[in-house]
Amino acid sequence: MRLSQYLLPTLRETPADAEIISHQLMLRAGMIRRLAAGLYSWLPLGLRVVQRVEQIVREEMNAAGAQEVLMPVVQPAELWEESGRWDNFGPELLRIKDRHERDFALGPTHEEVITDLIRGEVRSYRQLPLNLYQIQTKFRDEIRPRFGVMRAREFVMKDGYSFEADEASLDRTYEAMFEAYRRIFLRLGLDFRPVRARTGAIGGSVSHEFHVLADSGEDEIAFCTSCGYAANVELAEAAAPETERPAPAEDLRTVDTPGAYTIAAVSAMLDVPADRTVKTLFAEGRHGPVALILRGDHELNEDKAAAHPALGGECHFLDSHRIRQLAGAEPGSVGPVGLDAEKVAVLADREAAVLADFVCGANRPDQHLMGVNWDVNLPEPQAADLRMVVKGDPCPQCRTPMDTTRGIEVGHIFKLGAKYSESLGATYLDADGREQPMLMGCYGIGISRIVAAAIEQNHDQGGIRWPQAIAPFDIALIAINKKKSQRVADAAEALYGELRQAGYEVLYDDRDERPGIQFNDADLIGIPHRLVVGEKGLDRGMYEYKSRAEQDAQDAPVDGILDFLRSRSADS
């Protein structure tokens, strides 16, 4: 491609409204342009990357036995009513009416449509399993779209769905998809990690997320370097404490803590470490109020709390008014001592339950209790895993201290079980002629998000540093001052032909720009290999070569340039 004819509007300045580096660089490198909130046009350079990602995903899905289909973007409301999600999905589901006033939705996901398709085609266990996927533009009406294509309203997604006759078959497909995803992210050249994850709005029992690791990632991942355990901290299990609760050593006493309403303030005022204090949160699930007790230095994991039978699947925090009614004080001064067991259940994180002689709010304004002990000053609590894991926590599998890292979720696989097949009546006849609901799995990859995540992970001061496999071009070819030197112009033109002939995708900077601008643009857009044609080099029978990953350029022989490049590609 000749740059003089290519729509590649690079920007020198960082756009003011772009918060994260990938969004900034995608705008600056002329990959995308904003049309409206959360809606982006992909310019030619950006689309090339999207298509390279798509192609790798497609090849690996096909190799794993999945079959590509394409379902409509616009979906009839009736199917979403059948599954129950028309009411449950929330305003991210953009609901529309056609010219006949019939209700439709813009598809953010296709469980209903594919289940409807398959219930019409599959009758017998002999037709199972089936594993279908599509690569498609999806729409989610995010309330606050941001970070460019990372959290856009329209995005390109690979979504796949499998239909199975039994659990063993679902396990096999799930495993095959897990392995296909590993291969995909390996081929993409990204540093990634599969982690256990919660199932969220899609539903189901087991799920794994695939994260591209990057400091800017929205998700925190806990992982064990010893046994390989890895989970989103939203889900990661906190290992049970190994130590027993110490025997009580102090007496209960009330202390004044004027103006200290946070763990940090109380801890400082009383000179007690945060891990000897507890925090008390009042929430409600399906069975009345619950006081959730955590060690002062720990954070509540709402999913874990909601999943506890005491809450029964939901976790809503109470407002100050109701807390005052239950505890007699405002948040900041509340604690578990003296709560009316008839009115509020007490549920303690396992680490809070093994504390002795701890500090908590006194349920009176500006006072705290010290020397509090379970079973002495208040009843023995129900204990459960309620907290977010933190760096250094023992691995729940092998107890090695865990590390944490940040990641960008770019893939998610789920065992859905019979959730959709039951509500939509997708059944088959088993070998004994009995009607059974199909079991399902669902397997997503955020194609456009991968492009942004790849940049978050692979950039430097100069711009993007594409992994070879998804770079929009293989080689940036720059002619220096070709307007002044016919020899350079001719040599660059010949090299452009030679490289393309050899199968390289080449972006030939044939503009009459200053070399500094040409070099900066090449760095910005991040092509892995750069070849420069200039007078001085040609005098010596040399081009100048630089890898995007390296600081320094080197000579590359005019004769034998293809051999040279092959050796460099092998390196990289």
Place this chain on the structure above:
Amino acid sequence: MRLSQYLLPTLRETPADAEIISHQLMLRAGMIRRLAAGLYSWLPLGLRVVQRVEQIVREEMNAAGAQEVLMPVVQPAELWEESGRWDNFGPELLRIKDRHERDFALGPTHEEVITDLIRGEVRSYRQLPLNLYQIQTKFRDEIRPRFGVMRAREFVMKDGYSFEADEASLDRTYEAMFEAYRRIFLRLGLDFRPVRARTGAIGGSVSHEFHVLADSGEDEIAFCTSCGYAANVELAEAAAPETERPAPAEDLRTVDTPGAYTIAAVSAMLDVPADRTVKTLFAEGRHGPVALILRGDHELNEDKAAAHPALGGECHFLDSHRIRQLAGAEPGSVGPVGLDAEKVAVLADREAAVLADFVCGANRPDQHLMGVNWDVNLPEPQAADLRMVVKGDPCPQCRTPMDTTRGIEVGHIFKLGAKYSESLGATYLDADGREQPMLMGCYGIGISRIVAAAIEQNHDQGGIRWPQAIAPFDIALIAINKKKSQRVADAAEALYGELRQAGYEVLYDDRDERPGIQFNDADLIGIPHRLVVGEKGLDRGMYEYKSRAEQDAQDAPVDGILDFLRSRSADS
């Protein structure tokens, strides 16, 4: 692909609700399934064809210097208001509101979005021309979607847009796109014809449609076998009559024509050929009522009438009430004689204007006039080309009698001029530093419609007959009774591997079905080449080969099968 694991739900029966053969065959061959009115899911076999078409289109667009982009499906209303199409486009534009109650549309076309993009990026004539395209799912809320994917609400389209500094540049791009389209349809292996066309809702001055020729086509095309002139009959020019008007020979007389209100009835009752009668239609444009006079055997072309200055761009037919006011009689008995020139203009088609001694309605119930002559019984009319051309009309370029054929519109290219760039303010600075509106062209191809059109053109009793280039698979491989013969099973398996190794896309029918079902399915889905592995053939060292285009099968040697296939591919 092994058929036993492939989602290919073929149907023996013709689906009752499918009116045209391509829709029937696409359902029967398991290519598509209906989700809702005008919304279809593409199953694996169908999507393979879509993707083959896409790939050919993409390669030829790239080769012609166009650059691929991807714009959002959801478009902000503001841009459509700027262009004036928010109000003008009609209910095919599906208007939606997002969660913040902001107006958007589902994109049926992207002139506004691309013009908005380019007005933000292009400043100078040096950045022009630019030719951008995308391949994307589009939405048009058709009032009565039908014929399967032929007139669906969601469809896959290639839409391209060029931006030019001057007319000469627009001409060059238009010509390049015309040639690219020719190459695309040639490569697709379709019998097609580019024709001059009207510009319709997209606007602009010049346009050509590309039609796939098929008896079932909705459009009629007039073409000249001598000079190559071809046009949609909606646009095709009727050559001016070569003969002068004969001198009047008869006297005007009134005759009773009780109950004869059609040309056919009047012609029969009076024993006068239809081409000696005239029909009179009353219409109104922007400048008051006009009586449109056509020879009895000709049909009005409303576009031509609307385009005449007497109507000024619009053509609405008057109702019976107003016709009675103007002519004194009902339609069926009206004519041009005695009309009040103050109240109604008379505009005659050129063929009607050269008639002498003709028949027309008398403007009295159940009476007609005979022996009517212009300039004798009524004033000399304004004459213009108002009619649809018919088979046998002289070519407007070379006067050879024209033929007509039917076609399916699958491509349409337009010179838009400054229509969108002016309303949206897409300007550039020319070489003299003056601000100018860019000129634009727009270039569409209906990808999913091509799939249906290819079937309309290429099918027989047995099913589809894919052109090689877009066939979903190259070879249908059938193992006969492999359950009973391990030798057949092994040979078929080995051949499957050998063919794939050689680069063929193979659909291997490894099902334990009766041979008749296997053969019928292979014919139905229309794979160009069929290889059968059976006991009897293997005894003689032979497979059985049949081309989908031929009736009879022939032997194909087990040893040297690849050479055999190469020779057959060369034939086809």
